[in-house]
Amino acid sequence: MDLREFISKSEAAGKLKRVKKEDDWNLELSHISKVNEEKGGGALLFENVKGYKNSVLTGAYSTPDNFAIALGLESGTTMCGMSRHWMELAIKKTYDPVVVKDGPILENIIERDQVNLFDFPVPQMYPQDGGRFIGTAAALVTRDPESGWVNLGTYRMQILDEKSAGIQIIKGKHADFMMKKYQKMGKKMPALLMIGGDPLGFLTGSTLVSAETSEYEIMGALREAPIEIINSEFSGLPFMANSEIVLEGEVDPNPENWRQEGPFGEYTGYYSGKKSDEWPKPWLDVQRVYHRNDYILWSTTVGKPITDTHMIQSLNRTATLWTDLETARVPGIQSVYIPAASTGRFWVIVSVKQMYPGHPNHIADAVFGSTTGHYGMKGVIVVDEDIPADDWNKVLWAMSVRYDPKRDTQIYNRGRSTPLDPALHHSERDIVSRIAIDACTPYEWDRKPQEIFLDEDMEKKVRDNWDSYGL
Ligand SMILES: Cc1cc2nc3c(=O)[nH]c(=O)nc-3n(C[C@H](O)[C@H](O)[C@H](O)COP(=O)(O)O)c2cc1C
Ligand SMILES: [Mn+2]
Structure with a gap:
């Protein structure tokens, strides 16, 4: 599945609407998304963003049915039911990705001198945000320099200038493990930001998969088939052949060269990265951009619950916690x-x-x-x-x-x-x-409180004759 198939299936199921009226990337787009989610959600495809010709997808995971579409499950499946399904598949079998030579993501390649991140219709979400965040519904792809393990992680990324995007990699995250190894080796860390492709990319990128396991393998488990990837000739890093946008470059692991990013109106309902709690962040020095023809930029809705950011965390953390407990x-x-x-x-x-x-x-x-x-x-x-x-x-x-x-x-x-x-x-x-x-009622109690249950025969009689009571 790619993002476009997800969009058409969501639309057919009444779980995606198109916004044709012109709207501003500066606050208006994010506020429409937030209010839409408060009104019950469904994804939105903004087709007329002021000053841009490409569309922006938000709220893609704002309802359980949107997850069901991405996972190929029946509409009406509960969040808990989908997490159980995920747990069962993750335990059953994972699939390594398969390398292909070509794919729609290679339709356009922009080299460094032409790269301008402001060319993308990236929303400014909240009034105090430090800028426009290009990496929200996305995954950063990095490789462990020792073991070769490929990680996908969703870490917020803010446009800092035409060719730089700050990355908030929190301590102990997998990209942090890897970055520290590159630092020790005195090397820069190759990295790429991947947007779109199989909608499970974002879903698994923000999942707490155990170290040394690639999120591509978990995506394969959920699809019960390998994911198709292209290995970049530039950095060797793998990206989905049907991605919408890929930003490729390097991250300097030396904290002396990091920059301020944020604030950002986070999923907690509070800003983070304000003066009081800021810390400098590594950033992606973008060398190359790939995108499909008529690419779609995918963005989350974030801020106070409940947005698709909270829905995605609910689903993927329930699934991995359940998997952890079962294993x-x-x-x-x-x-x-x-x-x-x-x-x-x-x-x-x-x-x-x-x-x-x-x-x-x-x-x-x-x-x-x-x-x-x-x-x-x-x-x-x-x-x-x-x-x-x-x-x-x-x-x-x-x-x-x-x-x-x-x-x-x-x-x-x-x-x-x-x-x-x-x-x-x-x-x-x-x-x-x-x-x-x-x-729980203590297991060891010799005499447990007597719980009330309906009389079975009478309950059946009442239910069978319900219409006759005139209620
Ligand atoms: C929309 C969204 C934004 C996120 N932003 C960040 C972030 O800025 N920094 C971070 O460390 N984790 C962030 N997370 C959580 C990580 O995606 C999650 O911890 C994931 O497990 C990271 O990948 P890793 O386990 O491979 O390190 C975000 C999650 C979501 C759903
Ligand atoms: Mn990981």
């Missing part, structure tokens, strides 16, 4: 859900069929010890098997009638945090505490 062979898991309203990352609910005393705490420890759950997660709520992880009313009921705060709460003092968390003082954002809430 760690933690037993009894019924469902896992990281709600989009928690920005798609800070809280998780896990439903478990208890099999031994302390099982809910085994779950919580496993969550906090996992690749996805160890990073920025603040709370896990464990519920019994009768409560689906994505049924918030039932979760609250369990927290009301099965939970004793003193007995069932554990605080973990030092966990890895994200520097974007506005709940932490700007000077101390490396570490966050965590809470585990066990909202």
Whole structure:
């Protein structure tokens, strides 16, 4: 699938609308996208951006059905159901990408002297943003100089000038591991920003896939087929043959040469990169640009929840956390859900069929010890098997009638945090505490509270005769 097939399928399903009226890349486009998502979403294709002839796609993942289209699933599949599907495929089999010689991305190649990033219809999203962010619904492709592992990571990228784009690679991210190796070798890091192509590129680029595993392999797992890539003759880095836009260049790993970027109105609902919490960022020195004829620029909506950024995090983090728990062979898991309203990352609910005393705490420890759950997660709520992880009313009921705060709460003092968390003082954002809430009836109790159930025969009779009651 490429971005264009995703667009036409979304449109056919009523999950994409075209904006034909002229709009300004400066705030108007992003604000239309944000209000559209508040009104229930669906993707938008802006076909008439002032001063530009190419279209901009936003809100591509603003509804569960848009994910279902990208994943080839039935409309109406729940976020939790799609995460389960992802987990099952990721465990079953991954596929290495396959190299091809040609593809539509090679239709236009622009060499360095002609490169001007302002030629792209990149939106300015929020009033205090430091500029226009070209890399949001995208992936940065880099290669480990020792093992050859190819990583795809979604890191925000701001246009700094005609040929430079700042990159926010947070400590401990895979591109950060790699960049530090290039720094030690005294070399620049080849990198490329890839926009479009298979819509799973952005979905997996922002996924916490374990180190040494390429996101291309996970895309292959989800497609149950290899992804077609072209190896750049310039840097050797692989990009999808059907990408819309690729910016290729080098990143100087030496912090002395980094530049200020931001602020940016982040997914937390707060700006990051303000004077108080800024740090200099590496940047892509663009050597070459590739794009398809009539390329489409893909951008997220970001800011306060719920936007497609929160939806994507909810889906891909639920999927990888669930995969982590299954591959760690933690037993009894019924469902896992990281709600989009928690920005798609800070809280998780896990439903478990208890099999031994302390099982809910085994779950919580496993969550906090996992690749996805160890990073920025603040709370896990464990519920019994009768409560689906994505049924918030039932979760609250369990927290009301099965939970004793003193007995069932554990605080973990030092966990890895994200520097974007506005709940932490700007000077101390490396570490966050965590809470585990066990909202299960204790397995070991000799006499459990007697739960109410309807009389089965009477319930059936009532349901069968429902129409006769005149209701
Ligand atoms: C829209 C969007 C923007 C993101 N921006 C950043 C960013 O600026 N910096 C960052 O480190 N992570 C960012 N993330 C999260 C990363 O994509 C995520 O942690 C991913 O796992 C990084 O890839 P890696 O695990 O291969 O390092 C963003 C996620 C999304 C959905
Ligand atoms: Mn990775």
